[in-house]
Amino acid sequence: MQNEINIPIILDAVRKVGDVFLKDYKQNLIPQSMDELLQQLEDIDTLCLTSLKEDLSQEFPDIPWHIGDEFDTDSQRNPAEQQEYWLCDAMDGAIQYLQHIAGWTVNLALIRNGKPYFSVIYDPLANEMFWAREGEGAFMNGKLLELSRKTDLAIMLAVFEYGHQDKSNNTLNEKIGATVTKLLSNFGIVRNYGPHGLQLAYVGAGRIDLFVQEDLDTYNWIAGLLIAKEAGAEILTTAGNPWKWGSESLLVAQKSTTEKYLQMKLTN
Template sequence: MTSFDTERQTAERLADIAASDPTDGAVLAAAVAAVRLAGRTMLDAFSERTRTPDDLGSLVRAIHANDDASLAIARRLLERSLPTAGWVDDELEGGVLPPGDWWIFDAVEGNVNHVHGLSEWGISATLVRDGAPHLTVVYEPVADRLYTAVRGSGVAALNGEPLRPSTKTELKAAIVTTGQARPGESAETYRRIGASVTAMLNSALVVRMTVPATFQLGLVAGGQTDAFWQHSDVRSGLAAGALLVSEAGGSVTDLQGRPWSFASNDFLASAPGIQREALAVLGEVA
C-alpha cells in the first residue's frame, strides 16, 4: 500500500466519524484530511519549470483539468463527512446562500498560478452555515502551510499556531494588498480597482496586487501584511479568509464600514488599528 492510499484511508475514516457525529472538531478534521489529500495530488502535478500555455484555450483546458483532478479527490470526502450539506458548484459565484449548511470548495485556488509554475496556489474548503462562514481549511501545498478556523472560537491557526493581526496604527506604515477577483469584470469595477490602488499608493507604505485573495487574507490574519480590499462579491475568494481574519482578531467589513456578509458588494479586512484610515481612503473611490 502506498502512502497516498494510507492517507486516503485516513481521510475516509475521518469523514465517516464526522458523518456519525458532526461536531465542529470532527468536521474540521475531516475537511483537513480531504484538503490535504487534494493538495498532495495537485503538488504531484506541479512544477516550477512549467511555463505559460501557448494560448488562452490551452490555459483554460489546463485550469479545468486541475479543477477536475482536485474535485475528484475532495468532493466525495467532504460530502461523505457532512451528507446534509449542499455544494456550491461555481467558484466564481457571489451572493447570499440559502439557509443550512453549504460547502464552498475552491479546487485549486490560484489555479492560474499553478498552471504557470508559480507557487502561490492552494486548496480551500469552507463550511457556510446559515449564511455565514462557519469553519474553514486552507492548504498551501508548496509551502506546507495549513490554515484553520472555526467561527466563535476566537482562534485562527497556521500549522496549529494561533494567528494575530498586526498592531499598526498608521496606514503610512502599512503593507496593503488587493487583487482581481475574476476575469471579465465590468469596466466600472476595473475603474474602481485602478482608482483604489492609486488612492492607496498615496496613503500606504507599500501596495501589492496579486492573487489568490485567500493567501493575502491569511497574511492579514497573521500580521505579515496589514490590509486587503477587493471590489468583488466572489464567495470562494473571501469566505475562508474572512473567517481567518475575524477569528484572529482582525476587522472584516465592506468598504462602507458595515459588517461584511455574502450580500456585500465589496470587502475590506485589516488590522484593527488601521481600519478607520483605510476605510477613509477607499471611501474616496466613488
C-alpha cells in the first residue's frame, strides 16, 4: 500500500536546495568549453540530488530516485518499472543558470503507477513555489492557480520549445520551424523562454496562454504537466490526441485555445 505524502516536508526540501543555488547564482565563471559546461552541469545534478535525498530519505525511505536525463531519448519513452519513485530534474534551465540569465528552477515529481502523482517547481529568483497533487488542484505559494480566460488570439502569449534529441536524421527541425511560423501567423505574442516545466506551470497560472513542442521531452515536461493539468489545462499532442508518457509532441492550453490551434493545423 502506498503511503500518503507529507507535502510541507517536500516543499521545504526543494526550497532549501533552490536557495543554495540562489546564493551561488552568478558566482561561477560562465563555461567556455564543452568540458567546463559538462562539469558544471554534473556539479548541479550532484548538489541537488544529494541535498534532496538527505532531506527526504527519513520521511520516504522506501521511495527510489531517478534523474531525468533529458539527453537520453530512449529512457523518456516509458516510465520506470518501479510502482513509485522520485523523478528529479535537478535544474530545469541549467544553461540559463550557468550563463547568469534568469529562468531556472528545481523540479521534483513523484511518479505512481506510471503517472505523475505529485510535483513541485521552485523558482528561487521569483520566490515562487508551484505544486500539485493528482485530483486536488494546483497552487503557487498557497494560492489556487487559474487558467487564462482570454479568447482573442491577438493578445495571447504562445510559447514553443524544443528538446535535445538528435534531429539530424528526421524532420523535427522542419516541424519546429512550421510550428513557429504557425504561431507567428496566428498569435499576438510568441516567445521561447527556456525552462519547460516553469512555462507549463505558467500556463496553469494564466501567465502563458499556450505551450507547444514538436519532439519528445518527457523529463522536462513531467513536473509542469501535472501542475497545468490540475489547474484545468488540456494536455494533448499536437495531433489533438490525449498526451501519454512517451508521446512525441505536446500541446497545453485551455480547451478553447487548443481547439483554435488544432483548427489552424487543419487549415494552414
